Amino acid sequence: MNHRVLVTACILVLLLSGCARMLDGSPVSVFADPFRVGGLQAVDGPTGLRPDAPPPTREVEGTDGGRIDQLAAQSVSDLEAFWTTTYPNTFDGEFRPAKSLLSWDPGQLRGKFCDNRTFLLVNAAYCYLDNTIGWDRRLLLPALRSANGDMAVTMVLAHEYGHAIARTAGITKRRQTPTLVAEQQADCLAGVYLRWVAQGDSPRFTLSTGDGLNGVLAAMLALRDPLLGPDETIGGNEHGSAFERISAFQFGFTDGADSCAAIDAQEIEQRRGELPVQLQQNETGEVAVSEESVQLVIDAMNTAYAPTEPPQLTFDAATAATCPDARPSPPASYCPATNTIAVDLPALQTMGTPSKDQKLATLSGDNTAYSALVSRYLQRVQIEHGGLVLDNAAAALRTACLTGVATTRLSQGVTTSNGGRIALTAGDLDEAVAGLLTNGLAAGDVNGESVPAGFSRIDAYRTGVLGDLDRCLARFP
Known part of the structure; x- marks a missing residue:
């Protein structure tokens, strides 16, 4: 925010999920109903790995056997159970599972993922080169889990698997689709899967539509793009603001995979409109509340x-x-x-x-x-x-x-x-x-x-x- 005395506001977003008590009210439609979330009843409740979850069907290369890798293996196993059934009912062709999964510690010198060294690589990613998924088990995923719970890990893996689905379905074309579009398509596809979990259909995870889903959205806030300065270029490796990425997630959660296929550069541009995405000259920081x-x-x-x-x-x-x-x-x-x-x-x-x-x-x-x-x-x-x-x-x-x-x-x-x-x-x-x-x-x-x-x-x-x-x-x- 800026004006003649005050300077611009930059983004730092508080990620503590919360909720208020439910009020009386009369719904007007299933999607505008204050007591429903995309058509599901809005409730708090169990969220995370089920105590009776079946063992994972996927192995993780380089694992230390810790909680993060266990959650990641269960997440990918659950994602594949979902997409094995959902993919042929949604897209042409056959579902193709990820070739392999890799976990690394960015503090260790040895290790490679997608032809890159994993030393100091704090990230989770899908590799287009060989259809693999990898993650940093020491810094990124533990921080997200600490802040927002176990399902933050599942959300990240759902996003990365979304890249694999989008590529197989031909929604994302590696050399033609802008990064901004590919990232929000993956956000959308993550929402499609997590809707399945929230409905109670996952054999491994539960997700409440109240505080549980709040935590997932809070984790998405953390993955937004940093603000672009006046001398930086819009585009390139852009992923989208928190507002844009959560919007894409909500499209998938509410409207299904067809809405993900509809995300392209034109749709994002229309959704962005004239909203500011880059700091201008002399916009340097927060406005003090006075x-x-x-x-x-x-x-x-x-x-x-x-x-x-x-x-x-x-x-x-x-x-x-x-x-x-x-x-x-x-x-x-x-x-x-x-x-x-x-x-x-x-x-x-x-x-x-x-x-x-x-x-x-x-x-x-x-x-x-x-x-x-x-x-x-x-x-x-x-x-x-x-x-x-x-x-x-x-x-x-x-x-x-x-x-x-x-x-x-x-x-x-x-x-x-x-x-x-x-x-x-x-x-x-x-x-x-x-x-x-x-x-x-x-x-x-x-x-x-x-x-x-x-x-x-x-x-x-x-x-x-x-x-x-x-x-x-x-x-x-």
Whole structure:
């Protein structure tokens, strides 16, 4: 985010999965139902390797016999059980399993994978040269598992196996398909498989659609591209932002493998639209959350939406407790009776301050805070459309959708009546997505309550980013 005084926000996304309690509500369709995830019931529950899982059918070369390699072997075995059945019902030709699996320790000097030395190779990958899959068992996968659970390992292997499926099916053509397209096709195919797990059909793994799927999405946040600087080239080895990669995963999870075949350069370009993907000159870091920046965000929303009665802003957070028709939702609360947004500035600053710890599990950014603030403003926008219930689960997802609409609007730049200017920058969408997974306030109703499934929050937000106000009101009436 930038304006004349503040500089740009860069992306550091908090990866602690979380959920709020479920609210009452009336579903409008199977995919807009606040209590379902892509048509499945949204529930918390067991997630990970089943205690009665059959032994793996695949062996791992170079293994140390540890937990990571055990999970990886079971993951690939499960993936092959799924694709053996699903592939011929989806694509032409026959399923071709990976030739071999390789595990390595990047601290050891010896070892090769895909004609490259594995020394200092912190990665998991599919090798197009010989149809093999390999992974670093010491750093990457343990870090993801520590932050997000066992299914983070399975998600990574599902992505790598997605490359193998896409190549065999002819979706990915090695020398013709851009990396950005191939990566999101693989994300999508990972979603197809994990839908099968979430349905309870896997003999080896379980995945709850609440906290379990939240953890998988949080792991995907960690695998996003770093921000491109002003002198770097868009394209090349680009994989996509967290927003883009999670979107591709959700396509596969919700719509199946046909949606993965539909991902190409044109589709990604259309989905990306004019959203910023690269930092510009003089956009160098985070915007400090302050009274000035909070006021500027509110002024920009007044300019963008021009409500008949703009909400008033107060930094006296205690007033939220006296609101007669809404409960506090710190660090930003909206009271319909007084048409006031009460901000707990220290708490909002904490939400929007990047962590000094750069590990996968502790990433955050300023738009995590600003998207929560914007969502409170949008309670007033909903009131002015009349007849909308503000305190149920549908309202929570409507708010997420409208926050997405506001994100796109602010990314285009808004100049306020007093000459201030605000514009979201590369990375801000991912910071909002991080908040949707962690605190959920940007997908909260007037009381700050949301639905338990981060998948549903992000799906509603994406609907708004790619749509408009009318689309949000139609989907979440």
